[in-house]
Every structure is written in C-alpha cells, then in structure tokens.
Amino acid sequence: MAILDGQAAAADLLAHVGLRAAEFTERTGRAPMLATVLVGSDPASHTYVKMKQNRCRQVGIESRRVELGQETTTEELVAAVEALSADDAVDGILLQHPVPPQIDEHLAFEAISPEKDVDGVTLASFAAMSFSEPGYASCTPGGIMRLLDAYDVDLAGKHAVVVGRSRILGKPMAMLMLERNATVTICHSRTTDLADRVAEADVVVAAVGRPELVRGAWIKPGAVVVDAGYNAGNVGDVEYGAAAERASWITPVPGGVGPMTIATLLAQTMDSAERRGA
Incomplete structure (x- = not known):
C-alpha cells in the first residue's frame, strides 16, 4: 500500500500557480x-x-x-x-x-x-467537462484527477466504481473518468449490492458522505482507493485501516483529496485569468 499524498501534490500545483500568477501580474499590471x-x-x-x-x-x-x-x-x-x-x-x-x-x-x-x-458548478461547466470541451471541472473531481495523474495512475481500461451521485462530486467524477477511458459504474447509498459492486473495482472513489460506508473487506486486492468523504472526527467514507491493507494506493483523510480541491480551484482561477487576458 502506498499513499496518494494530496498535500505534496497540491504544494507542487500551487507552486506552479504562483509562478503563473506572478507572470500574469507583471504582464497585465493586475x-x-x-x-x-x-x-x-x-x-x-x-x-x-x-x-x-x-x-x-x-x-x-x-x-x-x-x-x-x-x-x-x-x-x-x-x-x-x-x-x-x-x-x-x-x-x-x-x-x-x-x-x-x-x-x-x-x-x-x-x-x-x-x-x-x-x-465547475454550472450546467455549462458539466457539459463542457463531460465532452472534453474548454471549461472548468468541478474542483473536487478535478483535483482527484490531478492527484491520480501526479502518481501516474492510468485509468484506461480500468473498472472504476464511484460511490455517490451528487451534482458536484459523484456525477462529474464519473464523467471525468469515462473521458479517460475507464469503464465506470455509479453507485450510491441505496445500491442494494454495493459490496459486490465495490469488490469488482480497480479504482474506487467514495463520495457519499457517510462515515466508513465503504468497508475495507470490500476492496479488491491491489485496487486504488480515493476517499472524497470528510466526516466528524477526521473520518472518511472508507474504512481506512482495513482498506489500506488491501489497496495498492489510498488517500488519507485528511491530507488526500481536500488539499487538491483548493489547489484546483486556484489553478482554474489562473486558467480563467489567462484566457480573459488583462
């Protein structure tokens, strides 16, 4: 098991954003x-x-x-x-x-x-993101994709299971992974055979907002586990200890997805500034 370190990946991304912001400010005067x-x-x-x-x-x-x-x-x-x-x-x-x-x-x-x-919260942004058109991804799913890229996790041909269907997390997460040629299953808290679906996954993204809903015993050995949940007591949506024993990569809570969300927001703000010019 290895850690998908969101703190480190976010620090790298923010350092690059800082360089872009300095260049933009010098060039435009604002x-x-x-x-x-x-x-x-x-x-x-x-x-x-x-x-x-x-x-x-x-x-x-x-x-x-x-x-x-x-x-x-x-x-x-x-x-x-x-x-x-x-x-x-x-x-x-x-x-x-x-x-x-x-x-x-x-x-x-x-x-x-x-x-x-x-x-990345408007319908226009969701459509653009889903069809790889210019626009902005929802920041948490976008941050997850950047985190997976930072650790060279290839999604092509993999079976990804997203647990959660919210407008700003579960659904856009599925679209982004589909665009990377993953085969995507969307589950949620009312999925009757959730354990079986998770057990089939090469990549699991938990984004349902229920503490430790995804049990460690469900995780396929060698799977990549991304926990986008954050609940009271620094508890995610995945039973971390048991899942970590089976996963090849896993995000900690905190220190995994959260830092990447903010870093992605600022990177996309920089994208907008550069597209809009002075």
Whole structure:
C-alpha cells in the first residue's frame, strides 16, 4: 500500500500557480482575482473561505469576499453573483455552499458566468467537462484527477466504481473518468449490492458522505482507493485501516483529496485569468 499524498501534490500545483500568477501580474499590471460569495453564518463555511483566501494570498491571487446575511433571498444572491459575473476585474467566482434553506442553490449557481465558473458548478461547466470541451471541472473531481495523474495512475481500461451521485462530486467524477477511458459504474447509498459492486473495482472513489460506508473487506486486492468523504472526527467514507491493507494506493483523510480541491480551484482561477487576458 502506498499513499496518494494530496498535500505534496497540491504544494507542487500551487507552486506552479504562483509562478503563473506572478507572470500574469507583471504582464497585465493586475493580479488575478477570485471572488468568494458567502451567505449566512455557517462556521464551517467561514473556515473554508478563510482557508481559500489564505491560499490565494500565498500564490499571488487577489481575493474578494462578498458576505450576505442569513436571511438573503434567492433574488438578492442571484443579483450579487450576476454583478460579479459582469465585473471585468473578477476572473473567478466561488459560491460557498451550502447556502441557507430558503435559497434556490441551483438558480444561484446558474447565475455564475460559465467563463468565471472556476468551481465547475454550472450546467455549462458539466457539459463542457463531460465532452472534453474548454471549461472548468468541478474542483473536487478535478483535483482527484490531478492527484491520480501526479502518481501516474492510468485509468484506461480500468473498472472504476464511484460511490455517490451528487451534482458536484459523484456525477462529474464519473464523467471525468469515462473521458479517460475507464469503464465506470455509479453507485450510491441505496445500491442494494454495493459490496459486490465495490469488490469488482480497480479504482474506487467514495463520495457519499457517510462515515466508513465503504468497508475495507470490500476492496479488491491491489485496487486504488480515493476517499472524497470528510466526516466528524477526521473520518472518511472508507474504512481506512482495513482498506489500506488491501489497496495498492489510498488517500488519507485528511491530507488526500481536500488539499487538491483548493489547489484546483486556484489553478482554474489562473486558467480563467489567462484566457480573459488583462
């Protein structure tokens, strides 16, 4: 068993982003900018946004933080996002989720201009990603692909099982792996023969949001295991200890997928800045 070290791979990616940001700033006279929209008072969301702002600062990307109150309406949030989409100084937009329950999150996401959707949450981004067209991948699946590439994990001809079907993780993950010529099975918490499906997999991506749902005994010897879950107590969606005894490669929790998500967000912000120019 070997570790897919997201901390190390993210550090390499961010170092490259920093070089690109410095060159862009020197050439254009302005720093690339990521705008983050935060609605409400969820403590975890505030922590995540602060972490992303710190990473921006470290690599030379300017960050703009837009905070809206807990009682914000869908219409107010959409207006704020549309204003950022129209602002030429902004290269990328991140709407931190979850949002308060009164807000239609889908409408808010769709207010993001596709050219600034560096978090890969719009329908346009999903379509572009699925058909290998110019655009931005959802950051966690995109980060997973970058992590697998960093360790030369070849997906061509492999059977990949994705456990989870969310719009920003499970479904885009499956599309990205399919584009790399993997044969992909999508499972979820209601799959009746989940253990059997996982046992067939050469690559397992767990992204269902249930602590240790994927048991170590299910893992095919030599399989690659990517745990995209993060639950209370630093527990992932995979029973780590038992899975590590059978896997050829495995991500730790924390320190695996999480760092790659943020690094991918900033890399895609840099992509947007370069495409848009000055």
